Amino acid sequence: MYRYDEYDHALVKDRVAQFRRQVARRLSGELSEEQFRPLRLMNGLYLQLHAYMLRVAIPYGTLDSRQMRKLAYIARRYDKGYGHFTTRQNIQYNWPRLEETPDILAELAEVEMHAIQTSGNCIRNTTSDPFAGAAADEIEDPRVWCEIVRQWSTLHPEFSFLPRKFKIAITGSEHDRAAVKIHDIGLLMKRDASGGVGFEVIVGGGLGRTPFIGRTIRDFLPKEDLLSYLEAILRTYNLLGRRDNKYKARIKVTLHETGAEEFARLVEAEWEAIRDSALKLPKEEVDRIAAHFEPPAFRALDSESPTTDARAARDPGFASWVRHNTVAHKAPGYAIVNISLKPVGLPPGDATAEQMDVVADLADEASFGEIRVTHGQNLVLPHVERERLSEVYDRLLAAELGTANVGLLSDIICCPGLDYCTLANARSIPIATEISKRFADQRRLDEVGDLQIKVSGCINACGHHHVGHIGILGVDRKGVEHYQIQLGGSATEDAALGKILGRGFSADEVVDVVEKLVSIYLDLREGDERFIDTWRRVGQGPFKEGVYDAA
Amino acid sequence: MGQVVIASRLSDGRVVFLRASADAVRPVEWVLELDAAEVAAGDERAAELLALGEADAETHQSVIDVYRIDVEEVDGCLRPTRFRERIRCCGPTVRPDLGKQAVRGGHADVSL
Ligand code: SF4
Numbered sequence: 001m002y003r004y005d006e007y008d009h010a011l012v013k014d015r016v017a018q019f020r021r022q023v024a025r026r027l028s029g030e031l032s033e034e035q036f037r038p039l040r041l042m043n044g045l046y047l048q049l050h051a052y053m054l055r056v057a058i059p060y061g062t063l064d065s066r067q068m069r070k071l072a073y074i075a076r077r078y079d080k081g082y083g084h085f086t087t088r089q090n091i092q093y094n095w096p097r098l099e100e101t102p103d104i105l106a107e108l109a110e111v112e113m114h115a116i117q118t119s120g121n122c123i124r125n126t127t128s129d130p131f132a133g134a135a136a137d138e139i140e141d142p143r144v145w146c147e148i149v150r151q152w153s154t155l156h157p158e159f160s161f162l163p164r165k166f167k168i169a170i171t172g173s174e175h176d177r178a179a180v181k182i183h184d185i186g187l188l189m190k191r192d193a194s195g196g197v198g199f200e201v202i203v204g205g206g207l208g209r210t211p212f213i214g215r216t217i218r219d220f221l222p223k224e225d226l227l228s229y230l231e232a233i234l235r236t237y238n239l240l241g242r243r244d245n246k247y248k249a250r251i252k253v254t255l256h257e258t259g260a261e262e263f264a265r266l267v268e269a270e271w272e273a274i275r276d277s278a279l280k281l282p283k284e285e286v287d288r289i290a291a292h293f294e295p296p297a298f299r300a301l302d303s304e305s306p307t308t309d310a311r312a313a314r315d316p317g318f319a320s321w322v323r324h325n326t327v328a329h330k331a332p333g334y335a336i337v338n339i340s341l342k343p344v345g346l347p348p349g350d351a352t353a354e355q356m357d358v359v360a361d362l363a364d365e366a367s368f369g370e371i372r373v374t375h376g377q378n379l380v381l382p383h384v385e386r387e388r389l390s391e392v393y394d395r396l397l398a399a400e401l402g403t404a405n406v407g408l409l410s411d412i413i414c415c416p417g418l419d420y421c422t423l424a425n426a427r428s429i430p431i432a433t434e435i436s437k438r439f440a441d442q443r444r445l446d447e448v449g450d451l452q453i454k455v456s457g458c459i460n461a462c463g464h465h466h467v468g469h470i471g472i473l474g475v476d477r478k479g480v481e482h483y484q485i486q487l488g489g490s491a492t493e494d495a496a497l498g499k500i501l502g503r504g505f506s507a508d509e510v511v512d513v514v515e516k517l518v519s520i521y522l523d524l525r526e527g528d529e530r531f532i533d534t535w536r537r538v539g540q541g542p543f544k545e546g547v548y549d550a551a
Numbered sequence: 552m553g554q555v556v557i558a559s560r561l562s563d564g565r566v567v568f569l570r571a572s573a574d575a576v577r578p579v580e581w582v583l584e585l586d587a588a589e590v591a592a593g594d595e596r597a598a599e600l601l602a603l604g605e606a607d608a609e610t611h612q613s614v615i616d617v618y619r620i621d622v623e624e625v626d627g628c629l630r631p632t633r634f635r636e637r638i639r640c641c642g643p644t645v646r647p648d649l650g651k652q653a654v655r656g657g658h659a660d661v662s663l
Contacts, residue, residue: 027562029612047616049639050650052564080649095649097563347645418635419643427638429645479634 001062001370002147002292004112011154012109015116019043020102027099044115045101048420054096055118056108060128060146060170061089061373063113065360068371070111072356078104083356085341085349087413087464088167089127089373090118094420116154121162123153123234127169129177130374133293134336134382136328139189140197142172144290145226148281151289152227159234163241164249166234167206170199174493179375181205181214181495182467184251185233188493190220198222203233203263204255205495207461212252213495217264224286225271228279232271236263296368296383301333305386320442321393321404326384335386337367339379339396340403340411344440347429348414349377358399366392376413378406409451409518410436413464417457417474418481424457426474426481427507431455434511439518448518451531452491467491469532470517471498472510483510487517487543488535499540502548513547520546552623553590554597556604557636558614566639566651567614569604579607581614583651585629585640590622 004012019039026036040046044055056071063071071091075083078100079093086092096104108114117124126146133141149168153159159166169183180186186202199221205214221229233251240258242248248257255263312319327336339359342348351359359379363371366388372380384392396402405411412435415421417428432455439445454468458475465471467489475482482504489498505513520543521531535543556569558581567581568588582588591597597619604617621632631637642650 026612032612033561033615047559047564049635050564050566050642094643099562418638419645424635427644429643433645481634 001064001143002059002289008112009109012112012114012116015043015114016102016105016109019105023098023102038120040098040101041119042116043101043105044118045096045098046119048094048416048422049418050420051095052098052101053420054093054101054104054115055086056091056093056113056115057118057125058089058091058113058373059150060126060132060143061130061375062128062132062143063371063373065363065369065371067111067113068356068360068363070107070113072353072360074104074107075353075356082350082352084347084416085351085373085377085379087375087377087415087462088125089130089375090125091373092416094416119165120160121164121166122160123149123156123162123166123168126150126153127167127178127183127375129171129173130372130380131177131327131336131382132172132372133295134329134331134334135173135177136330137173137175138330139174139191140172141290141293142170142178142187142189143293144286145187145199145223146170147289147292148227148286149230152230152279159238162234162238163243163254164246164251166237166251168230176491176493176495177374179464179467179491179495181493182207182211182464182491183214185230186214187226189223192220192222196222199226201229201233204252204260206250206252207464207466208250209247209459209461210250210253211461211466211497212256213497214252215255215260217260217267224281224283225275227281228275228277229267229271231274231279232267235270236266240266295331296370298331298334298383299385301331301385301387303332305333305389307387308389311390317404317442318390318393320446321402322389324404324408324446325406326389329383331383333386335384335389337381337384337389337392338374338406339381339401340406341378341401342405342411342432342436343400343403344410344436345433347419348412348432351379355399355401358395358401362392362395376406376411378411404442405445407450407452408445409439409448409453410445411452412436413452413454413468415456415463417455417463421457423460424474425459425476426457426483428455428457428463428472428474431472431474431483431507431510435514438511438515448522449528449530451518453514454489464491465489466497467495468498469530469535470514475504477504481507483507485510485513485517487540488532490532501540502544516547517543553592553621554594554600554619555585555588555590555622555629555631556597556600556617557620557639558604558608558617561613561615569600569607569617571600571603577607577611579603581607585622585631585651588629590629 182205187199201218202214367381412432414432418424456463471486486498641652
């Protein structure tokens with residue numbers, strides 16, 4: 001993976017020293033809160049309901065064991081023993097002290113991490129396919145391009161004060177595991193007719209109060225031209241984007257108001273002027289960065305894995321885990337292992353310091369030291385020998401990390417909601433935990449199959465409810481928590497926004513409604529249809545009738 | 552029943568409440584326990600407390616985000632009437648081991 005060079009080190013260290021001075025001046029009263037607030041936000045420090053919250057960037061969701069151990073150490077030493085992995089592949093600490101934040105940032109800098117650009121109207125951490133460098137269907141490792149974007153966008157002077165925050169996602173295969181169509185810019189790697197590698201450029205996706213699925217403004221962009229094209233998009237947006245109204249400032253609104261065709265035309269015109277500038281990356285520079293992402297030294301393995309198969313034949317729990325939590329790897333005899341952070345009854349995405357240490361140890365012993373964070377709020381050991389799955393599973397189970405539910409109903413994406421977040425209207429975590437308890441039975445989970453539930457505690461949609469097969473949105477109805485349900489959303493290459501089912505429900509009713517929706521699906525299912533397939537075939541009608549007529 | 556002035560402590564972000572004191576120099580204390588806060592019975596006193604809190608925040612720069620909340624008394628303990636403030640005064644409902652509730656108990660009233 002990428003290692004900092006002297007510029008990266010100097011930049012991050014300077015930033016820590018600068019923030020240390022700013023915090024000291026704030027604590028002495030020399031700076032007012034009004035002056036200090038933007039400074040702390042620029043360093044990822046928010047104020048939430050119970051305490052400050054520190055958001056630490058995990059660039060494109062890739063980290064190594066040493067970094068994971070540091071995250072565990074910070075959780076233990078400076079926080080309350082846990083961290084929360086987010087849909088942006090970052091980690092959030094819920095209880096850091098302002099006084100100690102410079103020390104935390106200094107600890108992070110030691111392992112080449114920071115909290116820069118995790119807040120504010122700038123280009124945020126670029127997210128990517130968590131299986132990058134491992135996926136069997138990958139064209140090229142997208143992290144090379146994520147890293148190039150990271151270097152280009154870090155403290156970019158022209159794009160440090162955009163109309164609004166800006167999120168880019170890049171995948172390395174045509175199968176989208178990074179939800180690129182709900183990002184300000186989504187880049188889907190593909191080949192053109194002559195076999196050249198490039199990206200489909202998708203712009204203006206986003207959730208929140210005005211959700212949009214992104215629109216393709218260019219079918220194929222040769223990869224060498226990525227930076228100049230991104231710069232052209234950002235420039236066009238920076239000029240056109242609305243600064244008069246926060247709710248209309250995202251590029252999705254700009255695109256909608258300008259029209260995708262006109263927006264594309266403006267971008268292309270800008271691009272013509274700069275495409276052969278210094279932003280056109282020389283091959284040596286791309287190669288230099290790509291060298292950081294060279295695959296590890298995979299052993300030449302047999303594709304058979306008798307130990308794993310034998311255990312799967314006698315241990316149904318293990319068989320479920322292999323089936324749901326492991327994915328085909330590009331190297332024969334290897335597997336990608338998903339570690340579920342969705343145990344029954346516990347907050348989605350949370351991991352204790354001890355669990356982080358276990359994952360770091362396993363990464364060292366069985367995955368070339370590599371770890372990934374998924375936008376689905378799980379972790380990944382990207383390169384595990386199939387013959388060692390049994391051993392890895394046992395270790396995960398012992399650390400309560402062995403839940404076999406990745407991609408299933410209880411693998412719920414869920415924002416912090418009113419349990420932590422100042423902006424929330426309702427709690428989201430208890431909705432997720434109650435659903436997971438209701439569907440705790442593995443056989444039932446297996447039977448229901450692929451079903452994505454996503455829960456947000458307010459319209460900002462950090463829990464991606466618009467693109468859940470079942471999306472749940474918490475609202476405040478006269479001071480009481482209330483939940484709206486929508487169906488039919490999707491966050492992958494067939495991205496779609498869900499449709500609201502009808503009137504909302506009280507907190508106590510939500511789990512029953514989910515159960516009802518699932519049973520309607522099971523009744524209507526044909527063949528091996530997933531929930532979303534059945535919904536697409538039969539439409540909202542039968543679900544709506546089933547839920548409301550019964551009531 | 553009345554109102555209490557609430558804020559976040561600058562140094563660590565913890566939720567604190569205002570208690571007026573007799574100290575002539577700094578007539579305000581910020582306490583961690585809701586039950587130790589001063590409850591203003593009427594609107595006039597509540598406005599006074601808020602003004603005291605804001606002035607103290609300005610002068611001493613030890614708290615931020617000062618505002619008033621409505622509270623009622625339940626079983627001899629104070630409890631905010633708004634759900635959001637109840638969570639602020641207790642801690643995350645999903646982690647009863649964390650936040651003020653870990654010391655004070657509570658949240659029986661906000662279970663799902
Ligand atoms: S969706 Fe709303 S409640 Fe949830 S984390 Fe985002 S802002 Fe907070």
